[in-house]
Amino acid sequence: QVQLQESGPGLVKPSQTLSLTCTVSGDSISNNSYYWTWIRQPAGKGLDWIGRIYASGSTNYNPSLKNRVTISVDTSKNQFSLKLNSVTAADTAVFYCARVNYGSGSLDYWGQGTLVTVSS
Amino acid sequence: DIQMTQSPSSLSASVGDRVTITCRASQSISNFLNWYHQKPGKAPKLLIYAASSLQSGVPSRFSGSGSGTDFTLTISSLQPEDFATYYCQQSYSNPLTFGGGTKVEIK
Numbered sequence: 001q002v003q004l005q006e007s008g009p010g011l012v013k014p015s016q017t018l019s020l021t022c023t024v025s026g027d028s029i030s031n032n033s034y035y036w037t038w039i040r041q042p043a044g045k046g047l048d049w050i051g052r053i054y055a056s057g058s059t060n061y062n063p064s065l066k067n068r069v070t071i072s073v074d075t076s077k078n079q080f081s082l083k084l085n086s087v088t089a090a091d092t093a094v095f096y097c098a099r100v101n102y103g104s105g106s107l108d109y110w111g112q113g114t115l116v117t118v119s120s
Numbered sequence: 121d122i123q124m125t126q127s128p129s130s131l132s133a134s135v136g137d138r139v140t141i142t143c144r145a146s147q148s149i150s151n152f153l154n155w156y157h158q159k160p161g162k163a164p165k166l167l168i169y170a171a172s173s174l175q176s177g178v179p180s181r182f183s184g185s186g187s188g189t190d191f192t193l194t195i196s197s198l199q200p201e202d203f204a205t206y207y208c209q210q211s212y213s214n215p216l217t218f219g220g221g222t223k224v225e226i227k
Contacts, residue, residue: 037216047164047207049216062215063121096163105211106154106169113163 002026004097004111012118018084022097022111029078030055035100037107038071038082040093048093052100053080087118122146122210126219132227139195141222143208148188152212155184155193157204158221164207168193198224 008020022036029036038050051061053071061069065084073080084091094115098107123146133139143153151171156164166175168184171191181196195202203226208219 046220047209047218049218052216060214064215098163100211101169104154104169104173105152105216106166106175107156107164107209108166108169108175110163110165 002099002109004099004109006095006097006111006114008114008116010115010117012087012116013120014088014118015086018082018087018091018116018118020082020095020097020114020116022080022082024078024080024099027099029073029080030075033102035102036073036080037098037100039096039098039107039110040091041096041113042090042093050082050084050095089118092116092118121215122149122213122217124208124210124217124219126206126208126222128222129220130223130225132225133198134227135198135200137198137227139198139202139224141193141206141208141224143186143191143193143219145189145191145210145212149210149212151187152210153184153186153191154209154211155182156207156209157202158207159204 003025005023012018035054037052040048051071053059068085070083094113096113097111099109125144153171155168158164167182172184183194185192206222
């Protein structure tokens, strides 16, 4: 059974860097049939795609984040990570990590989500 | 970016009803369209991928259709556990984008 688990601080101060890690179990992050992604959801709102990473380390990001985001992978730990810098209150959201089927682009397994609040 | 527009934004229905949700893309996305539902406090769950393929383990009362710009999710007989918010998502091009959601509530 594939499982993903987000971890990281639940509270970040404005202008600082939000850092989250997603630990994958039940599958190898090096499986070429999939890639790995981060999604966020502000309270009461819809889903926003942040970016994705392949096991090779190749990445794509949402241009709306204007170069504030970095996603990295650690295949030895079967983890991938998100860094979002210069955060503001508008970045407060539930953050999800997910596995994406390479062929269909569907997100077939998700983490439970973690709430990150940006506040001083 | 490809804009995904869902309708309606909410609907009220009874157990046993047939429910249809539509999703329109701002440009052709072939069949790169996926459907999810999300219950409060939970992560979204994949229902349909590639417009019409049922994800493993998802009940057969869920079905999807469409190609190009217009897509439909149908629940043939609404069950109590189906009351949730439904999202479409295009995977044709980056950035991946989602529809605004359709909240299915109990009548």
